[in-house]
Amino acid sequence: xxxxxxxxxxxxxxxxxxxxxxKDCNDDEFNLYMEVAKAKRLDPFLKQIIPMVFSKDDAARxxxxxxxxxxxxxxxxxxxxxxxxxxxxxxxxxxxxxKGPLNPHGIVVATVYLWKQDPKTSEWYEVAGQAYWEEFxxxxxxxxxxxxxxxTGEVWPDSGKPKRKKVPIxxxxxxxxxxxxxxxxxxxxxxxxxxxxxxxxxxxEQFTGLYDEAELDRAKILDLTASEIVLKEREDHRMRxxxxxxxxxxxxxxxxxxxxxxxxxFADAVLQFLRENTxxxxxxxxxxxxxxxxxxxxxxxxxxxxxxKEIEAAIARAxxxxxxxxxxxxxxxxx
Numbered sequence: 001x002x003x004x005x006x007x008x009x010x011x012x013x014x015x016x017x018x019x020x021x022x023k024d025c026n027d028d029e030f031n032l033y034m035e036v037a038k039a040k041r042l043d044p045f046l047k048q049i050i051p052m053v054f055s056k057d058d059a060a061r062x063x064x065x066x067x068x069x070x071x072x073x074x075x076x077x078x079x080x081x082x083x084x085x086x087x088x089x090x091x092x093x094x095x096x097x098x099k100g101p102l103n104p105h106g107i108v109v110a111t112v113y114l115w116k117q118d119p120k121t122s123e124w125y126e127v128a129g130q131a132y133w134e135e136f137x138x139x140x141x142x143x144x145x146x147x148x149x150x151x152t153g154e155v156w157p158d159s160g161k162p163k164r165k166k167v168p169i170x171x172x173x174x175x176x177x178x179x180x181x182x183x184x185x186x187x188x189x190x191x192x193x194x195x196x197x198x199x200x201x202x203x204x205e206q207f208t209g210l211y212d213e214a215e216l217d218r219a220k221i222l223d224l225t226a227s228e229i230v231l232k233e234r235e236d237h238r239m240r241x242x243x244x245x246x247x248x249x250x251x252x253x254x255x256x257x258x259x260x261x262x263x264x265x266f267a268d269a270v271l272q273f274l275r276e277n278t279x280x281x282x283x284x285x286x287x288x289x290x291x292x293x294x295x296x297x298x299x300x301x302x303x304x305x306x307x308x309k310e311i312e313a314a315i316a317r318a319x320x321x322x323x324x325x326x327x328x329x330x331x332x333x334x335x
Contacts, residue, residue: 017044024053029064036066040076040206048072052216068210070192073199076206077114083203084115084124090191098133102176104186107133112194116202129198136193137186138177138217145169180217189214250292251285266296267303274314282314 009017014034021044022030033051034044042048047069055061068076077083091111099106110133113126147166154163176182182189196212247260252273261269274282286293297304 013045021045021047022051024056025051025064029053032064033066040068040072040210041079042068042072042075046071048075050213052213065216066210067213067216068207069213070195073196073207073210073212077199077203080203080206082117082119084117086112086114086195088113090187090194092187092190102139102174103133103137104176104183107186107190109133110187110190110194112191112198114195114198114202127198127202129194129196129201131190131193131197133190136190136215136218138180138182139174140177141168141172142175143168143170143172177217181214182217189217248292248295251288263296263300267300267307270307271310274310279315279317282311286311286315 017034018025018030022033025033029051033049037044037049040049044050049072050067050069052065052067054063054065074085077085091113092105093108093111095106095108097106098108110131112129114129115124116127117124146169148169149164150167152163152165155161156163180189192212192214196207196215199207247262248266249258249260250266250269251258273285277285293304296307
């Protein structure tokens with residue numbers, strides 16, 4: 001066994017890992033990190049396995065995620081006995097119209113193909129992993145003039161010190177994070193994300209729950225844990241899928257005029273419409289506003305569920321409503 005583990009590391013070596021590689025970990029996090037290193041037979045000193053602590057200053061959100069470097073990934077895969085590395089370079093889908101500061105090469109998606117051996121036939125087959133630029137690239141908000149700290153007028157209850165907030169100087173714009181390699185080596189970074197996707201697809205027992213550092217660069221920028229970044233991406237995906245923004249265009253009344261309603265006021269506006277109109281009118285309104293209701297579901301799924309119940313109740317009040325009337329089959333209205 002070449003990789004160090006807690007069984008063959010000296011107390012001095014373990015202390016050195018704690019003081020350097022795992023310096024952000026508390027005792028429980030460090031113990032977990034070392035147990036994973038032992039189980040995966042990876043060497044902390046060679047940076048094959050790295051702990052990443054999110055929200056270090058927020059006890060309620062603090063979370064550690066285990067990072068496996070590319071060298072560590074390949075060490076684990078090689079031990080499986082049914083793995084072969086890619087025999088061709090990554091495949092990139094390029095859209096020149098996307099090329100710009102947020103996407104230097106206009107990359108849409110990268111695909112990596114690894115090889116896995118079928119245990120029954122001994123035949124080798126390809127395992128694909130894909131990573132979309134918009135899902136992994138670390139895009140951050142950046143103020144033209146930097147940031148300054150301003151006091152909020154409140155104090156921390158434990159220390160009595162004033163609370164401060166970071167305030168942008170000038171307009172904030174989106175920018176590709178330049179603190180790592182995404183600006184310098186965008187193809188390599190998105191390909192690393194795709195390779196990790198392929199490893200999870202082909203060897204889930206070994207790689208489920210483990211992350212490449214490139215996959216979490218967006219999480220670091222947003223100060224989210226690994227699980228939170230997944231939830232946020234699902235929300236972002238829903239919004240992209242329905243073309244949602246910060247307002248919803250909806251039709252009202254008998255003349256069905258269009259109005260842009262801010263997302264935060266949409267539910268209240270609909271509730272007022274339900275109170276002021278007959279069940280038959282509400283039913284026609286529901287049919288005419290399928291797409292706006294989809295947008296609201298994508299942006300506010302919790303509120304949308306409550307609103308769905310109110311709409312159904314308003315329609316059900318109609319004594320003349322046909323029994324076989326079909327209900328709109330979009331996500332908000334389903335089930």
